[in-house]
Amino acid sequence: MIKKITFIVCLICVFNSNAQEPVSIQLSEKDGLPDKEFYNIIEDDKGFVWLCADKGFFRYDGKHFVNYSNQQQRGLSVFGVKQDASGKIWCNNISGQFFYVKDNRLELFIDLSEELKGELAEFEILDSNLLVFSRSFILTVDIKNKKYIKKTENKNKLGSPFKIDDTFFVEDNNIILNLESNFNLAPLFEIGGSLLNKSSKYKRGKSRFFKVGTSVFFNQNLNDKNVFFQLDLDAKVAKPIYELNNISNERIYDYFENNNEIWIATNSGVWIYKLIHGKLNFVKRIFSSLNVSKIIKDSADNYWFTTLNNGVHVVPNIAIEISDVSIKDANITALDKVNDSVVAYGTTKGNVGFYNVVTNKNTRITLPTKDRVSAIKFYHSYNKLLIGKDINGYVLDYDSGKIEKIGQFQTVKSICILENNTLLYTDYYRVGLIKEGKFNNRPIFISRNKRTYASHYNLKTKETLIAYVDELKVFDTLWKSKTIRYKDKPIFVKTISQTSDGTIWVGTFKDGIYGIKDNKVSYHFSTSNGLTSNNIQKIKGNTDELWIASDNSIQLLSAKTKTFKTLTKREGVLSYDITGIEVFNNKVYFSSSNGLFSIISANSFKNQNPEVYFNAFKINDTDTSLTDKYKLDYDKNTIEIGFNVNGFLFNHKGTYQYRLKGLNDSWFMTTTGVNFVKYNGLPAGNYTFEVKPFLENFKNNSAIKSLNFSIKNPFWKTWWFLLGIIVCSISLITYYLRKKIKTKEKEREAQLEKISLEKELLTINLMALRSQMNPHFIFNSLNSIQDLVLKEDTETSYDYIVLFANLIRNTLTYSNQDFITVDQELEFLEVYLRLEKLRFGDSFNYTISYKGEKDLYIPSMMIQPFLENALVHGLLHKEGQKKLNVSFEYKEDYLHCVIIDNGVGRKRAEAIRKRQGNHHESFALSAINKRLTILNKRFDQNIGYVIEDLNDEHGGAIGTKVILTMPNKKSL
Known part of the structure; x- marks a missing residue:
């Protein structure tokens, strides 16, 4: 690391943040969000998201927020929400009222205001009973006749219920109890120790349980201080734990178990701990400025965070994180790997920095001139950072922090290290060589008066590739060159990298990616066979994989299978303006005009199989109840069909493919945000409407949903009407001919x-x-x-x-x-x-x-x-x-x-x-x-x-x- 900085260099700041923030999207009023204070959230089995807020109870289908209320409801605020085994949605309020949703209406189930007396009770739904947990009793309500059948009272204060398998556990005055099948409370064991003194001078909060894997933990708040125990329910013992002491003074709202981790929602953000060998280890804290009340992960692996002061935040891809780089350094122009834990970067404002990917600490260094950093390269043999700028070049000693101005490296496009520590650099009109770290010696120029874009040294073949403005050349050790062409045409290269199989990959301005072996093009990928764009920003090889940043996505190409995986902004990509890519173990770092962000490669790619359903069928602009099949009269032939995909932001990023068989068998595409199709004046016949969701750049494996309807022939097309028409027509023709003959006779007489x-x-x-x-x-x-x-x-x-x-x-x-x-x-x-x-x-x-x-x-x-x-x-x-x-x-x-x-x-x-x-x-x-x-x-x-x-x-x-x-x- 940098140990000292000379008087020329100013060490601005070392950031002490110990975590990277996930890329999140805050839902706001422009998205239709009806409130900013939210208490609870669930996703139901149909993909609808239900939100409990200060201003009411809402359902979100990925496009609209729909309010559910009841005329008998006292107050707007709703706090608890659950789905029972039959799929019915339940909620309650602080007034002791319990509701359920039926036929898209909020129905009052029971009013327990006399029993609860203003207490916000927690509840659970069984097959035939509603369990209401008060601090001093448990009410068992028969769902069928809407009357409570048992009241299990308790002398002290019951904590929050916790269900393991089919058994409910609660805590009462340091005693763990379970709710038996007859709804009586049976004590299991007492939690001992001085931490849970029973003295009345202690103010006790509501106790909570949480589980990580198979381990069960218990939390009690004494005099506004959190204490934690790990429980062994089989052995009936509890032992205090201290790994969570850093949240002992936080107000805890929720526990969310996620992949052997516990995410704790508090008034100071979300604290994440991982269970390793039976012990909770702190991982990181995110959203530290938010008062997070509830966390869920939906069926599409989006993470939802409700807050008490800042609306709803959604993380579409938890594997994509923003690095803690200062706003001043957000526009990064160059990136290079220093070692297994540090990456160096340069900015448009002329600064450089070092970011530690392990500690997430950032060190920013101000250079003497403010002109843009155009390229950087870490010179490992000399432990120096080479810095190319628009006007001047510098060498920064990584150990001492000393900086030295050099005459070369002006408007440098690329720097690579050749054999024997020889440096090769390219700029806007030259290619130069500097031998053995002698930075101020006059370079040996390979070429002049020709603009370059990129260079790469192939360690296996000892050859150097240089991308010129009008061609791609490969040089041997004697600097004899050969032009690499494809189908006898030049290749216009912007970025070069290599995978472990020896393939040299080049990204172009408008022709996609070429894979080169033995100085010949072996592979060509474009939008016709997997790429989302032919305009490539940056590429980076890592073993047998190639990371590709284009102007509309980030993709991962397997050099073995030649298949692609894709990430876009809708999956959390921070920016498409990528200026550098570096790989660290399981993380890949990307520099961009919006800063530095990382992707956990193993977890970043989602399966995109959204499920569509029908939500409206209008006949002549009138809503009709949904069924599988309709038989319509001839004059009911203006049809509007609505459909939707539940889940976060699909209707903001996806479209739908549809067709009406019986009218046209061709598939058509809706525009983004449109989830209905209208047909005016359909002729009589049998029709099948088919629709499927479509996400650009993803293979569509979603099921097609269909709806059938038929339109009857009008009466004038029935057989009896046609027969009558024929008879009438013959009669009219006969009458007409007779009249015509008479008219002709009169005309002849007149003539x-x-x-x-x-x-x-x-x-x-x-x-x-x-x-x-x-x-x-x-x-x-x-x-x-x-x-x-x-x-x-x-x-x-x-x-x-x-x-x-x-x-x-x-x-x-x-x-x-x-x-x-x-x-x-x-x-x-x-x-x-x-x-x-x-x-x-x-x-x-x-x-x-x-x-x-x-x-x-x-x-x-x-x-x-x-x-x-x-x-x-x-x-x-x-x-x-x-x-x-x-x-x-x-x-x-x-x-x-x-x-x-x-x-x-x-x-x-x-x-x-x-x-x-x-x-x-x-x-x-x-x-x-x-x-x-x-x-x-x-x-x-x-x-x-x-x-x-x-x-x-x-x-x-x-x-x-x-x-x-x-x-x-x-x-x-």
């Missing part, structure tokens, strides 16, 4: 009528054409043009010939069209009236006006016959000025044409017609009437015309007014 109407309309159009092309009008127009020619009015005659030609052309064109635009109609009428003005002369004037949309289509050649009628019958016989006004207006989806003339009127025109002997009805109007009739039928529109006589105030005729309502394509 024939339409064809007839179209033929008739065509005929009428030809009739209208003949009307507009009547010889009298043509003859008059040509005479008028002839007069202009004879008068040698060439320009005017030319204009009228053009107008006449346009009129004839448009008449012929429009006669083939049912509809023309309003603009075309207005242009046609303008040409017609200009020609008529040529015939009538200056005495005739006309106007044409239009209000409305220009994109309307109206029946062709519909208006001209009315204009012709006004001219021939009204204006022709008129003396003086002759006027004709034509106006169009579009409103209410109809086009209205109003024609007003100032002619002689219809009566006088009729009289003139008769006087002239003209008995022929107007051919044009006759055609128009027939045409309007056809259009009304075709378009189902109310169209037509009205003729009104215009009279003055004396009743004399002053003209005629025609109002014509026409269809248009926009309104049809």
